[in-house]
Amino acid sequence: MMGGMTEGKQSQQKTQGKQDHKAKQYGVTPQSEDFNDWYNEVVRKADLADHSPVAGAMVVKPYGTALWERIQRGLDDRFKATGHQNLLFPTLIPMGFIMKEADHVEGFAPELFTVSKIGTEELAEPYVMRPTSETIIGHMWSGWLNSYRDLPFLHNQWGSVFRAELRTKPFLRTSEFFWQEGHTAHASEAEARAEVRQQLDEYHSFCRDVLALPVVRGEKTASERFAGAENTYSIEGMMRDGKALQSGTSHYLGQNFSRAFEVKFQTAEQREEFAYTTSWGLSSRIIGALIMTHGDDFGLMLPPNIAPIQVVIVPVGRKEDFARMVEEARTLAAELEREGIRVKVDDREGLTNGFKYNDWELKGVPVRIELGPRDLEAGQLVVKNRTSEDKETLGRVDAVSSMDARLDGIQRYLYERAKNFMLENTVTVDTYDEFKAAIEAGKWVRAFHCGDPESERQIKEDTKATARNVPFDDTEFFGEREEGVCVHTGKPAAYGKRLLFGRQY
Amino acid sequence: MMGGMTEGKQSQQKTQGKQDHKAKQYGVTPQSEDFNDWYNEVVRKADLADHSPVAGAMVVKPYGTALWERIQRGLDDRFKATGHQNLLFPTLIPMGFIMKEADHVEGFAPELFTVSKIGTEELAEPYVMRPTSETIIGHMWSGWLNSYRDLPFLHNQWGSVFRAELRTKPFLRTSEFFWQEGHTAHASEAEARAEVRQQLDEYHSFCRDVLALPVVRGEKTASERFAGAENTYSIEGMMRDGKALQSGTSHYLGQNFSRAFEVKFQTAEQREEFAYTTSWGLSSRIIGALIMTHGDDFGLMLPPNIAPIQVVIVPVGRKEDFARMVEEARTLAAELEREGIRVKVDDREGLTNGFKYNDWELKGVPVRIELGPRDLEAGQLVVKNRTSEDKETLGRVDAVSSMDARLDGIQRYLYERAKNFMLENTVTVDTYDEFKAAIEAGKWVRAFHCGDPESERQIKEDTKATARNVPFDDTEFFGEREEGVCVHTGKPAAYGKRLLFGRQY
Structure with a gap:
């Protein structure tokens, strides 16, 4: 079923080998290996939720x-x-x-x-x-x-x-x-x-x-x-x-x-x-x-408009510089906060930079800034978007003044990425064999249906897929009006359009 | 017990007769008549809460x-x-x-x-x-x-x-x-x-x-x-x-x-x-x-810093002017909102001005503005603080620009009024007879106590009063260190100061 997903993963494919390596190093199961394990580990390791002693809560x-x-x-x-x-x-x-x-x-x-x-x-x-x-x-x-x-x-x-x-x-x-x-x-x-x-x-x-x-x-x-x-x-x-x-x-x-x-x-x-x-x-x-x-193999990826922390600043450098770098990071944080940005300084002692980078990637913070003594002297900052593999070295003033636009860019990128993934993984079918094959491959399916609940029940039994909804005429996805016959029973289609089917959570 | 309260009610005493009349006209039991009824009626009529079909909720x-x-x-x-x-x-x-x-x-x-x-x-x-x-x-x-x-x-x-x-x-x-x-x-x-x-x-x-x-x-x-x-x-x-x-x-x-x-x-x-x-x-x-x-006999009295609505504007005048006055009230509301003030326009039709005034007094809105065609033409507003009996006619520009200070004044007044009431209704006693009489008169009592839980239990049985707390040395009220003997047992006092006793909710 996961095979069907790779179509939508172009942007990640390039560095897949590297990702898998890093993911395993820090102990997160890659999505492609076991999506369920990946989910549970991200929830736990990103500190989102924990199990409780109350059944099911x-x-x-x-x-x-x-x-x-x-x-x-x-x-x-x-x-x-x-x-x-x-x-x-x-x-x-x-x-x-x-x-x-x-x-x-x-x-x-x-x-x-x-x-x-x-x-x-x-x-x-x-x-x-x-x-x-x-x-x-x-x-x-x-x-x-x-x-x-x-x-x-x-x-x-x-x-x-x-x-x-x-x-x-x-x-x-x-x-x-x-x-x-x-x-x-x-x-x-x-x-x-x-x-x-x-x-x-x-x-x-x-x-x-x-x-x-x-x-x-x-x-x-x-x-x-x-x-x-x-x-x-x-x-x-x-x-x-x-x-x-x-x-x-x-x-x-x-x-x-x-x-x-x-x-x-x-x-x-x-x-x-x-x-x-x-x-x-x-x-x-x-x-x-x-x-x-x-989310990806590194963990969460939060849209800037909802992220509790939009920018994390990690002070780097030798141990004897750490206290000074934390101070400098706080000054920088105050500058960003004046721009209306939610910032966190990672002032934890005794942890490696690598551990911290991984931790904030896992928590999906949209932008990381690394602040070291040499960059500070040169008036520069090292900036990394959560959505990219690459670090950038930028002038400090520019980095601060352009942060809002950078966050907007990440927000737009995430929406487009998710939209493209959904569109690429939705197929239009007219036969029940195509229907079953597409569901098995982890796709959404657009198909006509006769409206008979018993037929829906049978489809669910065969494929574990259910009718998600009948898209509105005026929704931006999949709402076109069309006539046809039921993909399952061959009877005339109800609804005047194709339904959306898929396996569900 | 309510008799003990009149000491603190100077500011209201002057207009007590008028208040009782108005209160009864709109069906709120005066505090002095039955505090419990007053409370329940205010909760219900100010639309704060209602009973539920679940026992006790x-x-x-x-x-x-x-x-x-x-x-x-x-x-x-x-x-x-x-x-x-x-x-x-x-x-x-x-x-x-x-x-x-x-x-x-x-x-x-x-x-x-x-x-x-x-x-x-x-x-x-x-x-x-x-x-x-x-x-x-x-x-x-x-x-x-x-x-x-x-x-x-x-x-x-x-x-x-x-x-x-x-x-x-x-x-x-x-x-x-x-x-x-x-x-x-x-x-x-x-x-x-x-x-x-x-x-x-x-x-x-x-x-x-x-x-x-x-x-x-x-x-x-x-x-x-x-x-x-x-x-x-x-x-x-x-x-x-x-x-x-x-x-x-x-x-x-x-x-x-x-x-x-x-x-x-x-x-x-x-x-x-x-x-x-x-x-x-x-x-x-x-x-x-x-x-x-x-609260008073008109209902709630909310401090401006917490009031969901700080200023209510009631459009008044003849029926044929109502729609226009509502529009004007909205314009005025926008001006006040630009000053950071929480404003409500009462645009309800078919209700008398008197009903509306009473309703907003009951809900404790700190300031009411009456806006009629003649005032509008004269560039004036009629303004009434919830804490005062008097209406004021003010120039519109002044009324808007001074609203923030007016609300601050009401906030300070309410704190001072409550503080004075508490101080005036707290008595310091050294005998158990004085203690019982003061509690019976609805006062708080400052008294020495030996610290014996059994004696506290006995005091509660005799007077329905309990030890509220042992005030901190550095609290602003009643925290003075003193030595003495227990008001109830005559034993040496514990705590190094007087306790606060009173009946409780």
Whole structure:
């Protein structure tokens, strides 16, 4: 399966031998050898997360938390700019609430964490730890909503949710994960549908502009819908092993939850109506997407717009110069900080330069500056981009004043690299044999489908691939309208276009 | 008990009759009539929080969440400036962990939320929802710590914790509450003790400078210590009913938790030693302190440095002018926002001016501007501080350019008002009769005590008052060193100074 990936790796191919050597020297398994091991080692060695003594739950370490906090801040600012407000709902939900929406209970019952004892008291009705909050928010809304004048409710919550997972993997699949869940209620279907799309587009532009992640916007097929939704939309990204990662979802819930929880209002015409509701979420699994979209055999590669540290300065030179070089590095850091750049000075003692270089490459810091006594005297700096093998020697003044542009360049490069990789590893097929071969080779597949859930199930059984989404007409990737016949059943194709299929995380 | 409060209410006394009338008209119980009702009504009507269907848990509504987010942001910036890093630990803790530190289990066992089922699987060892995270953090540290070079660990976590409460009250006492918990590990006792004090001082200066809350720093007596701590320090604030609110705590844990969880390191001298650890926390109950320290019979009174909205502009005038006035209000808002001020335009239709004025007073917005067609033509604005009964008519340019100074003035006024109230309602006593009378009158009491926990218990039984803390020598309030005999037992006084006693929330 990894064989299919080399097409997209041109920029790295040249130095592959050298990379493998260095990677092994510092103990990171190359992606091409075992992508899964590579991922787990990067998460651990870059200090993003650790296993915990709680089944299926991770501990997010300082570097991973700093990354998540920057993602939170960026999204939260966007949500607020479009009028959304944050609230804090309880972590627990009465078990009976989950039961009220038929599809919802069916979807979530097998994954619930149940609380049946508080102190020494056994509870008559147990609570569950929230797997998602539609039900309790619906309950609260029913008390808050009277008139159409109260609408829309544009609510969001940051927190963690709990869904039992057997096979876990840090950031991608854990029993407790961190997310935001947006919940909105509207007086009309049209307004609710516009919200669903607006928030999906917000995820898309945040991924594109901040995380340098190209993602495909589209609608999920019926069998991949959220439990209780009328329509589910997603953004899908391609990882460097060719698998898809669903990176955010936005749901049109119609009146399903408002009926179940009596979320009613009086219209301008004095009629009583149920509200039209939406929900949308993006979670800490987006960190998994960052790792697996941009990372290489040296480790993480963070886009400058999200990197907690954009530039690291490593003081080098003889031991007796170290304290002075650290001082000089701090002066340089202050100059860069005045340009609005996030800088770290590596003042750790007793470590070799090689160890430090490797450590910051592993952590994916976009730019490294080496500062030694000779360079200092010559008014020069040695600068290395994480995205390149080459060091550059630059005049100090120029290096500082051009740093912002350099970071922009790295940001653009990472997006283009990921986009090209996705395009090169997506194939358009018209026969089921081609379909199976392409999936086996680690590709995404564009194919017509009849829309029958049973056929989707069979495809999954045969190939482990699922329908990722039906790309929107107006998304930038794969959205062309076309007619054809189902790649699996030969029946007339549904959707008026090809679907995107792939194996998924 | 409320009788004792009138001493501190000079500034409000003048207009008490008018206030009561207005308060009742809009349906807020005056503080002097029933402080508890006043509190609950303000929380609900100012849209800070609501009850939830989960026993003992609240829903924090948008205005309350905005307030908490500003508190989080302010504290988080301070923690990071002193080198602390955030992490995310699991919400669940293996039951066995809680059992490992003897005092800890005794303190928390009666309050635990137990999870004994995941999906359909009954757990052999149940989990508890964290009541605090010392145990699981200790467990993780033991895996991360090797050498003295790894120390200090300066960690913090934002999240919610769970402790069963029978009688709940929004923000003050809920089964789930929101907080930060700092956890640090050090190579020496001295360094750990310095951390404990530094973080208590950070809480103190944040309360003073941002929340306009005067608080007394000091050490808790043995019977009021955190379960598992060697020393517990607190900041204590006085509410307008004379009760104390413990507003933040900082604990020196010695080696208690590091022994229980094997948090060991190799010293520079190659010896093995247990780390010295600390923890410190401040929670959403600080919002209760804001409400009850600054609020009056009109509702909340928010210090400008923390208020989510600092200035509200209410467009007034005839109905046919409303749309134009809203536009003008937006222009004015933009001018104020350029000065760095947080502004809201009240563009709600169909509400009377009186309703809006009352609503924003209830929400405690520091400054209200009324903007009508005649004022607009005259280049004037009507400005009213939340802290004053009087409206002022000011030239528009002046009103804008002086707004920052006006907000500073309100900030200072609120701190001084609260400080004077606390000083005027604290009495120094030397007999137990005086002690009981002062407590009954709703005062804080400064008195000598012998240090015997049994005597503290008896005092609590007699008076419902507890030892708040032993004020530090270098705190600004009540810290003078003195010798004397115990107000209760007549034995020689411990601590070398008077303790602060009071009834508490």
